[in-house]
Amino acid sequence: MPRDPQTFSVGEGHDPSEHGWSLKTPIYETATFVFESAEAGKRYFEVVYQGAPLEPGERLPYAYSRLDSPNLRVVESRLARWEETDDALVFNSGMAAIYTVFISLLNPGDLVLHSTPMYGATADILRNLMGRFGVISKSFGPGTTVEEIKQLIGGDRLAMIYVETPANPTVDIFDIELTSSVAAGRGAITVVDNTFLSPVLQRPARHGADVVVHSATKYLGGHNDLTAGVVCGRQDLIDLLRHDRYRIGTTAQPSTASMLGRSIETLQMRVERQTTTATQLAGFLNDHPKVAAVNHLSLLAPDDPSYETYKKQCLGPGAMIALEVAGGEGAAFRFLNALKVVRLAVSLGGTESLAMHPWSTSHAQIPPEENTANGVTPGLIRFSVGVEAVEDLIHDLARALDQV
Numbered sequence: 001m002p003r004d005p006q007t008f009s010v011g012e013g014h015d016p017s018e019h020g021w022s023l024k025t026p027i028y029e030t031a032t033f034v035f036e037s038a039e040a041g042k043r044y045f046e047v048v049y050q051g052a053p054l055e056p057g058e059r060l061p062y063a064y065s066r067l068d069s070p071n072l073r074v075v076e077s078r079l080a081r082w083e084e085t086d087d088a089l090v091f092n093s094g095m096a097a098i099y100t101v102f103i104s105l106l107n108p109g110d111l112v113l114h115s116t117p118m119y120g121a122t123a124d125i126l127r128n129l130m131g132r133f134g135v136i137s138k139s140f141g142p143g144t145t146v147e148e149i150k151q152l153i154g155g156d157r158l159a160m161i162y163v164e165t166p167a168n169p170t171v172d173i174f175d176i177e178l179t180s181s182v183a184a185g186r187g188a189i190t191v192v193d194n195t196f197l198s199p200v201l202q203r204p205a206r207h208g209a210d211v212v213v214h215s216a217t218k219y220l221g222g223h224n225d226l227t228a229g230v231v232c233g234r235q236d237l238i239d240l241l242r243h244d245r246y247r248i249g250t251t252a253q254p255s256t257a258s259m260l261g262r263s264i265e266t267l268q269m270r271v272e273r274q275t276t277t278a279t280q281l282a283g284f285l286n287d288h289p290k291v292a293a294v295n296h297l298s299l300l301a302p303d304d305p306s307y308e309t310y311k312k313q314c315l316g317p318g319a320m321i322a323l324e325v326a327g328g329e330g331a332a333f334r335f336l337n338a339l340k341v342v343r344l345a346v347s348l349g350g351t352e353s354l355a356m357h358p359w360s361t362s363h364a365q366i367p368p369e370e371n372t373a374n375g376v377t378p379g380l381i382r383f384s385v386g387v388e389a390v391e392d393l394i395h396d397l398a399r400a401l402d403q404v
């Protein structure tokens with residue numbers, strides 16, 4: 001039996017004899033599937049909608065593409081291997097995945113503790129959309145101690161701790177083991193957004209996470225050509241989420257699932273290459289006089305409070321860099337406008353290097369005081385390193401910094 005997730009990435013879940021002996025899984029662009037008999041249709045609904053357990057050896061067929069498709073099952077089995085979880089589900093965007101986790105696993109009056117800073121849309125859904133349904137949310141910053149987290153919970157009914165690590169856009173990290181021990185002690189679950197490092201460099205389930213979410217638009221998709229989301233986790237939780245995905249239809253399309261599956265085959269090679277390049281670029285930026293500060297996990301010093309957490313839970317520094325250009329928004333804009341190889345765009349994790357300005361875009365709805373307290377300042381640039389040659393990227397950065 002192959003044991004490495006990279007090996008599973010090119011074969012798991014696909015049996016050529018079931019697909020006309022095609023090496024690759026064909027894309028099942030169909031809205032509906034034909035039931036073998038009326039009894040098979042009845043049985044499908046018993047299992048899927050009424051929760052009847054499958055008999056030993058019984059395989060669930062397909063019925064309708066909002067519910068399930070062969071392309072989804074192939075990629076889901078490979079993702080579960082990468083994240084070392086029981087099972088996985090693919091959604092039509094990262095936010096569809098995250099929203100389904102919240103709507104499925106939270107009830108009115110529940111408390112969610114979340115790390116901050118975090119992806120703007122996740123904070124917005126928690127505070128505003130879930131807030132409308134009576135969910136209470138509170139946040140904690142990097143370096144918060146167990147005692148402080150317990151104080152924050154107070155007498156509320158904790159249902160979930162949601163940790164985005166490394167955080168978007170500052171690349172600050174949080175200790176998954178610490179938060180999951182607090183959550184488990186109160187019968188709550190821990191959800192980790194693993195978008196920034198991907199399972200190549202961080203496997204949150206090893207450190208106690210019950211659920212792992214991804215914007216698969218980023219490293220998992222990896223080519224800036226699709227939007228998708230992923231949830232991996234414990235079987236009982238995935239079963240609940242699958243049922244709600246059936247109901248609300250946040251399911252990925254068959255063509256998206258197929259493209260995502262192809263991307264997973266090269267995930268490890270891309271992430272490794274991007275990480276090596278980013279480590280070289282972080283060193284270059286760190287030495288540059290026009291750069292006030294650089295955050296990349298390769299630069300963490302042993303006396304940094306995050307160093308132990310990094311050593312414990314990350315398998316490498318990844319390819320996301322946060323840099324502070326001296327001179328605030330004006331300098332940041334001059335730098336961004338001068339870049340030629342690196343494109344000015346939101347999103348991250350793909351083959352193209354991309355840079356953006358969180359203060360005026362993704363984090364613009366967040367109150368300025370909160371942004372500043374979280375390290376999201378007017379001079380901050382989020383930089384996602386792609387697969388271009390490192391010399392060309394250094395040249396591009398050096399030339400753009402000259403214009404600041």
Ligand SMILES: *Cc1c(COP(=O)(O)O)cnc(C)c1O
Nearest residue numbers: 093094095119168195215217228
């Ligand atoms: C992009 C992103 C999301 C949202 O995912 P979409 O695919 O854009 O819906 C969530 N979390 C993080 C950390 C992200 O970077």
